Amino acid sequence: MALDHAILVSLLEKPGSGYELARRFDRSIGYFWTATHQQIYRVLKRMEGDGWVDVREVAQQARPDKKEYSVAAAGRAALASWLHEPIQPDNVRHELAVKIRGAAFDDPAALSREVERHHQAHADRLAHYLAGESRDFTGPEAPPVASDAGRELQHVVLRGGIAYERMTLAWLEDVLATLHRLAER
Amino acid sequence: MALDHAILVSLLEKPGSGYELARRFDRSIGYFWTATHQQIYRVLKRMEGDGWVDVREVAQQARPDKKEYSVAAAGRAALASWLHEPIQPDNVRHELAVKIRGAAFDDPAALSREVERHHQAHADRLAHYLAGESRDFTGPEAPPVASDAGRELQHVVLRGGIAYERMTLAWLEDVLATLHRLAER
DNA sequence: GCTTGCATGTAAGAGGTTACATGATTCG
DNA sequence: CGAATCATGTAACCTCTTACATGCAAGC
Numbered sequence: 001m002a003l004d005h006a007i008l009v010s011l012l013e014k015p016g017s018g019y020e021l022a023r024r025f026d027r028s029i030g031y032f033w034t035a036t037h038q039q040i041y042r043v044l045k046r047m048e049g050d051g052w053v054d055v056r057e058v059a060q061q062a063r064p065d066k067k068e069y070s071v072a073a074a075g076r077a078a079l080a081s082w083l084h085e086p087i088q089p090d091n092v093r094h095e096l097a098v099k100i101r102g103a104a105f106d107d108p109a110a111l112s113r114e115v116e117r118h119h120q121a122h123a124d125r126l127a128h129y130l131a132g133e134s135r136d137f138t139g140p141e142a143p144p145v146a147s148d149a150g151r152e153l154q155h156v157v158l159r160g161g162i163a164y165e166r167m168t169l170a171w172l173e174d175v176l177a178t179l180h181r182l183a184e185r
Numbered sequence: 186m187a188l189d190h191a192i193l194v195s196l197l198e199k200p201g202s203g204y205e206l207a208r209r210f211d212r213s214i215g216y217f218w219t220a221t222h223q224q225i226y227r228v229l230k231r232m233e234g235d236g237w238v239d240v241r242e243v244a245q246q247a248r249p250d251k252k253e254y255s256v257a258a259a260g261r262a263a264l265a266s267w268l269h270e271p272i273q274p275d276n277v278r279h280e281l282a283v284k285i286r287g288a289a290f291d292d293p294a295a296l297s298r299e300v301e302r303h304h305q306a307h308a309d310r311l312a313h314y315l316a317g318e319s320r321d322f323t324g325p326e327a328p329p330v331a332s333d334a335g336r337e338l339q340h341v342v343l344r345g346g347i348a349y350e351r352m353t354l355a356w357l358e359d360v361l362a363t364l365h366r367l368a369e370r
Numbered sequence: 371g372c373t374t375g376c377a378t379g380t381a382a383g384a385g386g387t388t389a390c391a392t393g394a395t396t397c398g
Numbered sequence: 399c400g401a402a403t404c405a406t407g408t409a410a411c412c413t414c415t416t417a418c419a420t421g422c423a424a425g426c
Contacts, residue, residue, distance in 0.1 A: 001412095002278075002283055003413085003414095005283055005287065006283045008287070009287040009290070012287075012289075012290050013289075017376095017377075018377080018378070019376065019377050019378075030276075031282075032277050032278070032282035033279070033282070033283055036415070036416090037377090037378085037379090038379080038415080038416085039413080041378070041379060041380095042379095042413095045379095060377095062422090062424080063375090063376055063422085064377045064421080064422065065377080066376085066377060066378090067378085079291075080290075082284075082287075083284055083288065083291045083296070086299055086302060087281065087284070089281070089303050089306045091215075091219040092216070092346075092349065093187075093217065093218055093275055093278075094217040094218070094345075095187045095218075095272050096272065096274070097217035097345060098187055098191045098194060098217065098218055099267075099268055100341065100342055101198070101214075101335075101338055102190065102193075102194040102197075102264060103334075103338060104197075104198075104333075104338050105197050105261070106264075106265050106268045106269075108338065111268070121274045122274065148289075149288075149289045149293055152367060153285050153286055153288060154286060156363040157282045157285055157286055160282060160359075161277075163355065164356075166352075167348050171344065171345045171348050171349075174345075175341050178338070181337070182338075186384090202404095202406090203405080204405050204406075220386085221387070221388090222407090223388085223408090224387085227407095230407095245404090245405095247394090247395060247396085248394080248395075248404055248405075249394065249404060249405045250405080251404085251405060251406085252405090
């Protein structure tokens, strides 16, 4: 269900086509909710049928035409009612942790390379988040005091992503040290 | 796919019935991979058909009979080959973050109660992890130096859970402070 | 001429959730 | 007498992933 709401939030922040939404789900929104273009087109079609979004055909030069979606009154109401309902904390799904426990029945040392790859991937993601933060929130272009609620809320979510990546990097280093200790025995 | 492997790892750690596995998925294994009993029974049946696990009917007194599953050679091989394949880092799915961004189009202050509920849930989970840690890894019953690879690897995974909960608590406090700041304007 | 970007979709299959269903025993 | 625990399942449905499919324009 949350994909519907994530799309509504993204369209309220800025109307756009399915293709544009798919790109946002590789960036900002995608930091905490992922979706492929196939999912997005399907949900947009359903929400259009339910009157949650409006569509406008936009002709473009030197590019295919696109359908620009924006949130209709019914969609705004649906989002508001979801916002007022409590949700359960998400369960974590960490495949790498399954592998780490599985390594006890295989070669723990062989996992080091895999863990290092994940470390690198998270370091890249952290760098990307930090670049986004200084571009959008603390850079010279950004107002010294945040002007609106939306900006502040986007920033606090991004800070969550940054904290998650830093925590993960530290933990992966702990995992590597543990694997090395086990290999020395 | 990872549910198969999580079940295999759990059965290697200790053979058991579908029901027992379901309870482990509410505890230890469930800290990083969740599954309901319906999923577990389905996967066990499939793995039995594929010769990945062996079953043994166990009669019990004052309780229904159970089927005790253990990992067969083919299952061990399947797990080993998965362990040697690289996996992509998991994407985070954080519904609460969608709500926080959505709050910009609703009443930010109204979210405080929801965020506090999540804070409480994570504090409880952290307390539960810490109790498990001192019981199984640093308590008087636990050996002063970890004896085997399995124990060390289980411990490092649990430390990951602890780090995750601490990070989340700190972030939720940041979120609350942000919401309060917005409410004062 | 090939790749990348823009733009939209269909279809099959895997994986996950929710509801329903049964039946014995133990504890309060 | 009712709730909780142990124990196993079926069925419907929803969601998500992966593969396939098309077509134009720009840049190398």
